[in-house]
Amino acid sequence: MPLIDLNCRHAKPKEKAYRIFDTNGLYLSVMPSGTKVWRYKYRFLGKEKLLTIGHYPAISLVLARQKRDVAKELIAGGIDPAADKQDQKNAVKHKAEQTFEVVATEWHTHFEDTWEPRYAKHITQRLKMNAYPFIGSIPIAELTAHQLLTCLQRIEGRGRSDLAKRMLSLIGQVLRYAVITGRTDRDVSVFLKGALKKYKKGHHAAINSDQLPDFLRTLEKNERRLYPQTIYAIRLMLLTFVRTNELIGAKWEEFNFEKAIWIVPAERMKMRIEHIVPLSKQVIAILNELKNLYGGNGFILPSIVNPNKHISNNTILKGLDALGYHKIMTGHGFRALAMSTIKEKLHYRHEVVDRQLAHLPKSKIDQAYDRAQFLPQRVKMMQKWADFIDNM
Structure with missing residues (x-):
């Protein structure tokens, strides 16, 4: 005999769990705690199985029958409703875990x-x-x-x-x-798209050639007592105008003192192309000082905290800030200073300085055909640049 809602509502808990049956395998299980749960008993592939539909009264009698009928349709289609429910539950759990x-x-x-x-x-x-x-x-x-x-x-x-x-x-x-x-x-x-604020890309802060003498005096005095690594790093940035990461990651094995060149491996270059840096006498003198201080193995600018690592990429910027050049000069600013000053004061062609900055030609056509390295000119230019700084 089919159930009515009154039967469900008035079913009282007993010492042991018991069932009150509806039709076609649907029944309400009444637990000793008073909890009432709808279940559906069915057969699938010759085996008796049980599907838990949900708690009463959250799941009403009418809704429980609807869910039973859906389960019957799944069985008719060759799908086990209990397994299908578990699959859906697992899918929901997996989806929630995919943060x-x-x-x-x-x-x-x-x-x-x-x-x-x-x-x-x-x-x-x-x-x-x-x-x-x-x-x-x-x-x-x-x-x-x-x-x-x-x-x-x-x-x-x-x-x-x-x-x-x-x-x-x-x-x-x-x-x-x-x-x-x-x-x-x-x-x-x-x-x-279009929801974020527009920003104007600015240039890295850099001093000009007129400000260079004061900067050199400040660096020489070192009134803020910067660590030797920081002073040497700033001097090398000024003289070689490589990128900060290229300098701080430099190892002794990259330097050839007989040929007076520094070959930065392709894997450490922004453009992934090996880069040659001619070494002026002044740079070689600094390298010899570094070798005397820290030895000739590993990084040329070792960290104070861990000598097996190099100084951080913020060391130079913080050093410049300490010298009073906050937002006035940056590590990258040495590249802009060299480009403008060498062209204006030493009268070198843009292409020669540009190759020393390890810039690729802007167009792909130029990249394919313009392979001039201007190495002889760059060797002379780097020495003249170092002499120019000394003369200041």
Whole structure:
């Protein structure tokens, strides 16, 4: 005899659990605690099985019958309703576990072997600092454009509109990977086009040739008592005008004192092309001082904390700040200073200085056909540049 809701509502708990049956295998199990649970008994592939439908009264009698009928349709279609329910439950759990951080970590691991180690580490640091604290725990399928915008606006609030745009691009790559791997069906980063503040890309702070004498006097006095590594690093930046990472990562094995050249390996260059730096007498003198201080093995500018590592990429910038050149001069600024001064004061052609700066020709056609290195001119130029600085 079919149940009515009154039967369900008035079913009282007993010392042992008992069942009150509806029709076609549906029954209500009444537990000693008073809990009432709908279950459906059925046969699948010759075996008796049980499907838990849900608790009464959250699941009403009418709804329980509807769920039983759905289960019967699945059985008719060759699907075990209990297994199907478990599959759905597992899918929901898996979806909840696929947070932005989990997927981003997988994305990073997937592509890591195609990146330079330094770049891979840089990406990890950016995600840890700018994304994970705010959207890392959100299931990636549930991430909204508004949540992503809020995350990026925090970065803008630090005055880093440039970084916010880079993070939008980076997060977009993670989201597209999530779409391809079936963790989400959309890349919400595309909705943020035009939502971030525009920023004007500025130049690195740099002094000009007229300010150079005062800078040299300040460096010589070293009233802030900077560590020797910092002073030597700044002097080498001035004389060689390489990029900061190229200098701080330099090892003794890269230097040929007989030929007076420093060959920076391709893997440490921005353009991934081996770079030759002619060494002036002044640079060789500094290198000899460094060798006397720290030995001729490993890095030429070892860290004070750990001699097996090089100084950090902030050492030069912080040193310049301590000397009173905060926002006036940067490590990269030595490149701008050299480019402008060598052209104006020493009258070298732009192409010669440009090759010494390890710049590639701007167009792909020029990159393919213009392979001139101007090495003889660069050798003379680097010595004249060092002499020019000495004469100041």
